[in-house]
Amino acid sequence: MITPPPFALLEDLLGSRTDDPRLADLHRAHGLRPPPTFPDRDGWDGMGVTEQGWEMAYKATVRVPDRYPSLRVRGCGPVIGYVTKVYITESYPAPVRDGLTVALPEPEARARALDSMTAEYGNVVHVLHRDEESTFEVRYHEDGRFIWYLLTLNERAENDPELLRAAAPDAREIPFWPSLDPDESFPTALRALKVHQDASGLDGLDFETSDHFESGAVASWTGDDDADREFRVFGTDGSGGQVAFWRVHEGLPIEQQPVVLFGSEGYVGPVAKDLCDLLHLLAAGVGPFEAAMAYTSDEDIDDEDTALRPELARIAEIHLQRREGRTPKAVVEDAENAYADVRDRVDALSR
Structure with missing residues (x-):
């Protein structure tokens, strides 16, 4: 029986490029198709093993310095993505951060939270940890039933000046051609x-x-x-x-x-x-x-x-x-x- 990856590994992979060999090894070990690449910078994809209670989300561009805008494979092919989220659901059998498990009662999560909020559909979200790179939260239904743990890569605002300065992707040099001549030779x-x-x-x-x-x-x-x-x-x-x-x-x-x-x-x-x-x-x-x-x-x-x-x-x-x-x-x-x-x-x- 294939065991799910330890949370420490999933946490370590947050923010990594989709061509990271560790990701390829993880996907191969769990019978997943290779990590995605994307045709453009709007792409989003998620992969994981539902039965094991884990999934990672991939995004073509992350609003993080040195990763925005994303690179293309070999400079011109598909766009490289990054791991931007890790979801842990009720089927995950192992501990996550600080030894917590999916059996964490909502009142205890509330007591541990840095801050709490009511999200869409009445879900209750408790932020358990936040640092410069990531945010770790747990979500419950309004009746206290566990939904998931979510580890998210922190991204900048869309109008962040540093990112805007880097927003123009590298482009190939295009020759400046003359206008179309009506008599131009046709192959x-x-x-x-x-x-x-x-x-x-x-x-x-x-x-x-x-x-x-x-x-x-x-x-x-x-x-x-x-x-x-x-x-x-x-x-x-x-x-x-x-x-x-x-x-x-x-x-x-x-x-x-x-x-x-x-x-x-x-x-x-x-x-x-x-x-x-x-x-x-x-x-x-x-x-x-x-x-x-x-x-x-x-x-x-x-x-x-x-x-x-x-x-x-x-x-x-x-x-x-x-x-x-x-x-x-x-x-x-x-x-x-x-x-x-x-x-x-x-x-x-x-x-």
Whole structure:
């Protein structure tokens, strides 16, 4: 039988990064999936073992000096989170701080409390310990029944001057590109894809290829006219989302720039690291929307190199390069790891 982790360990992990090896070991020992990473800085997640009476909450950004704003994996991939809360419920069999257990009567908790309050739903909260880094409290129903112990990382106010000075996340250097020229060259692989689509369709794929770069779409989306310098829209999905090259690499042709999606509901995300990978995604039956949403929606992207539409893989081979064994899952993961910061960039352009 697996025993729950000692409270001292959970307390020690409060505030730690989600890539801390100790967290990985804890999750592995208790059959949990790995500690989370997040696509953006709004993420929140919780993991634990209900039967053992413990859970830890993870937050993508904590308002604590030196941890705000959060870093990205490898500088541009998913956002690293932190442990921000530890919950101990009535199933937890071991003592917590100062030898207290989940059998602590409410009157005794009240007598020990630094301060007490009535929270939502009439719950009674007693703060048992507070220092510079954390607050330890116990909560009861209004009839005195125990709910949980809660250990919380102390965070600064949103308008804290020190945090505001550090609020701008590190961003990659973006070349300053000229405005779109109406006669700008359109990739031959996309022209071939357009010809194929007009002749035979894409067999249910939610993607419509243009025969030229569309102007004004990203500027309208962000409210920044300069955004059209940085992105080149070349297709749409059925909901009206825009598929575009994100021109982040100076000196590389447009075909080797990453492909991203501006979703019709406000979602932005990477699709593929270049046009060749996009064509292989389409050949496997994965559209831009499914690829861009896979990381945040837990959609199952096939890990097999299934060329359901070999004619699209052939377009990539003729006009770009041949890529054998390139699975859809690898394409999506590589795009997310390398270009997830497109979300931060679009947020910056939209302010």
